[in-house]
Amino acid sequence: MNQTDFRKDIMPVLFLTIVVCIAVIALTVVDGITGEKIAENDRQKTLEGLKEMFPEMDGFDMASDIDVFIIKIGDEVVGYAFNVTAQGYGGDIGLIVGIENTTLAEDDIILRGISITKHSETPALGAEIVKPYFKDQFEGLSASEVALTKDGGQIDAITGATISSSAVSNAVHDAIIEKAELIRTTILEVE
Amino acid sequence: MNELLTIFFSMALINNFVLTKFLGLCPFFGVSKKLKSALSMGLAVIVVMMAASLVTWLLYYQLLEPNGVEYMKTVIFILVIASLVQILELTIRRTNVALYNALGIYLPLITTNCAVLGVTFLNVQEGYGFAETLVAALGAGVGFTLVLAIMSGIRERLELADTPKSFEGMPVAFLVAMLLGISFIAFGGMV
Amino acid sequence: MGDFSGNFKKGLIKSNPVLVLLLGLCPTLAVSTSLDNAFGMTAAVLFVLISANIIVSVIRKWTPDRVRIPVFIVVIASLVTIVDLTIQAFSPELSASLGIFIPLIVVNCIILGRAEAFASKNTILDSTADALGMGFGFGIAITIISFIRQLLGSGVLEAFGKKIVEVPGLVDNPMAIFLLPMGAFLVIGCLLATLRYTGVIANE
Numbered sequence: 006m007n008q009t010d011f012r013k014d015i016m017p018v019l020f021l022t023i024v025v026c027i028a029v030i031a032l033t034v035v036d037g038i039t040g041e042k043i044a045e046n047d048r049q050k051t052l053e054g055l056k057e058m059f060p061e062m063d064g065f066d067m068a069s070d071i072d073v074f075i076i077k078i079g080d081e082v083v084g085y086a087f088n089v090t091a092q093g094y095g096g097d098i099g100l101i102v103g104i105e106n107t108t109l110a111e112d113d114i115i116l117r118g119i120s121i122t123k124h125s126e127t128p129a130l131g132a133e134i135v136k137p138y139f140k141d142q143f144e145g146l147s148a149s150e151v152a153l154t155k156d157g158g159q160i161d162a163i164t165g166a167t168i169s170s171s172a173v174s175n176a177v178h179d180a181i182i183e184k185a186e187l188i189r190t191t192i193l194e195v196e
Numbered sequence: 197m198n199e200l201l202t203i204f205f206s207m208a209l210i211n212n213f214v215l216t217k218f219l220g221l222c223p224f225f226g227v228s229k230k231l232k233s234a235l236s237m238g239l240a241v242i243v244v245m246m247a248a249s250l251v252t253w254l255l256y257y258q259l260l261e262p263n264g265v266e267y268m269k270t271v272i273f274i275l276v277i278a279s280l281v282q283i284l285e286l287t288i289r290r291t292n293v294a295l296y297n298a299l300g301i302y303l304p305l306i307t308t309n310c311a312v313l314g315v316t317f318l319n320v321q322e323g324y325g326f327a328e329t330l331v332a333a334l335g336a337g338v339g340f341t342l343v344l345a346i347m348s349g350i351r352e353r354l355e356l357a358d359t360p361k362s363f364e365g366m367p368v369a370f371l372v373a374m375l376l377g378i379s380f381i382a383f384g385g386m387v
Numbered sequence: 388m389g390d391f392s393g394n395f396k397k398g399l400i401k402s403n404p405v406l407v408l409l410l411g412l413c414p415t416l417a418v419s420t421s422l423d424n425a426f427g428m429t430a431a432v433l434f435v436l437i438s439a440n441i442i443v444s445v446i447r448k449w450t451p452d453r454v455r456i457p458v459f460i461v462v463i464a465s466l467v468t469i470v471d472l473t474i475q476a477f478s479p480e481l482s483a484s485l486g487i488f489i490p491l492i493v494v495n496c497i498i499l500g501r502a503e504a505f506a507s508k509n510t511i512l513d514s515t516a517d518a519l520g521m522g523f524g525f526g527i528a529i530t531i532i533s534f535i536r537q538l539l540g541s542g543v544l545e546a547f548g549k550k551i552v553e554v555p556g557l558v559d560n561p562m563a564i565f566l567l568p569m570g571a572f573l574v575i576g577c578l579l580a581t582l583r584y585t586g587v588i589a590n591e
Contacts, residue, residue, distance in 0.1 A: 018454070028465040042476035046475075096487075125486040
């Protein structure tokens with residue numbers, strides 16, 4: 006390999022490598038700056054969601070092994086909350102679901118309400134799930150009532166957004182049954 | 197097995213990449229004038245999608261996630277796709293010159309086909325496992341090819357029809373896409 | 388050469404990237420369901436387009452021909468990741484509604500197209516003008532489409548969280564089809580035809 010071959014073959018790869026290195030450094034820096042903020046945003050959103058459903062709360066504990074927030078006033082447990090992800094029309098829908106502090110037997114689960122933390126639904130259609138007229142329907146329902154009216158439940162779907170509506174409704178229903186069982190076996194049994 | 201079939205049909209028909217997700221539009225309108233080139237492009241896209249999904253899946257879960265650098269996925273994924281397209285181009289050029297000439301400039305264009313990058317992002321977003329990723333890529337590719345083929349068939353006929361001057365070419369193609377989209381909604385009942 | 392305003396203006400209408408060159412269709416049709424989306428996407432695309440054009444133009448004399456496409460891609464992908472992280476941190480709502488279309492700016496043919504066709508062969512100043520023109524041209528196109536789709540599809544026009552217009556009959560009975568994918572095709576098809584018919588842009 007003589008001089009010119011060397012230049013022709015190695016130079017391009019070298020150049021590309023340098024560019025990639027600069028890119029990696031730049032991205033690492035930006036990620037460092039924004040990472041904190043993004044995590045903070047998530048924490049804020051969660052807190053807002055909890056407050057929205059349990060306005061009387063003054064603190065909460067975290068049951069990390071089952072990912073449940075234990076909502077408290079002083080030392081008294083008011084209810085429980087947990088994150089739920091539903092498969093919406095445009096992607097994941099993130100929600101927080103709150104339930105009352107009952108025995109949590111299968112027929113004794115009462116919903117406090119839901120709060121939407123993130124979604125990519127279509128404006129004026131699926132995006133209406135954040136509006137009170139849809140969300141508030143969940144308040145005070147028992148587990149078996151959490152279904153669309155067309156499926157025998159109490160939730161009226163959003164006109165033109167049946168997929169988003171049923172995604173939320175089904176996800177909430179499945180989650181509260183699953184989490185109630187987990188809470189019964191891990192927290193309540195222990196206490 | 198049920199899961200996999202659902203993913204396949206969802207990607208191919210119900211949430212068709214072109215008509216519902218708006219991915220792969222540039223080649224969709226650019227290549228769809230002749231049925232033969234449409235099919236060749238489609239096949240190339242399926243191959244690239246599956247290969248890219250495989251490689252990016254491995255890279256994401258073996259390299260990026262364990263090291264907490266998920267933000268590098270945009271750069272890494274597109275580099276993987278660009279490299280795969282280069283390899284595919286070289287392979288076709290060496291083994292089947294006729295095919296290479298037929299595909300012409302469309303091959304390098306696969307790199308900028310948002311459907312390919314889109315499917316790799318989707319795989320990660322949905323948290324698919326290995327088998328699911330491959331099936332999703334296959335479904336997406338088949339759906340893309342299907343729509344591309346239908347579109348080119350229609351456009352070949354349209355060339356001979358008497359379209360108003362202002363609508364000739366792209367505008368009427370958009371309207372055809374709209375009608376195709378409407379008819380594909382019917383697939384929503386499949387699941 | 389050195390025609391700043393010329394380079395800028397061509398991207399606005401005569402060589403509008405979306406309506407004439409037919410590039411960048413994916414994000415345009417996908418996110419044009421509200422004015423907020425349109426503005427957010429335009430801002431992101433402008434940032435990436437200008438930065439990419441400038442960087443590509445600066446390094447154009449040193450970039451070996453063989454690796455120029457991969458180099459452009461790495462530059463664009465990095466800029467897009469920066470934009471993505473920034474939007475996630477400072478405007479999570481915008482991040483959620485623009486969804487995967489922010490990272491997809493990487494394959495927005497407008498950006499790679501201009502880097503390859505213009506910035507790699509022209510001065511920094513010219514490349515900046517070109518980027519501004521193309522970026523605003525994109526903005527014009529996506530805003531018009533969003534305007535139509537949001538107005539007809541929901542009966543209201545909102546921007547930055549505030550209602551601008553509310554059409555009485557339409558609010559209660561909006562033509563939801565405009566917000567759905569097929570509505571997007573309908574709007575852009577008719578828009579293109581109208582623009583050609585009225586001579587604003589050239590016939591194919």
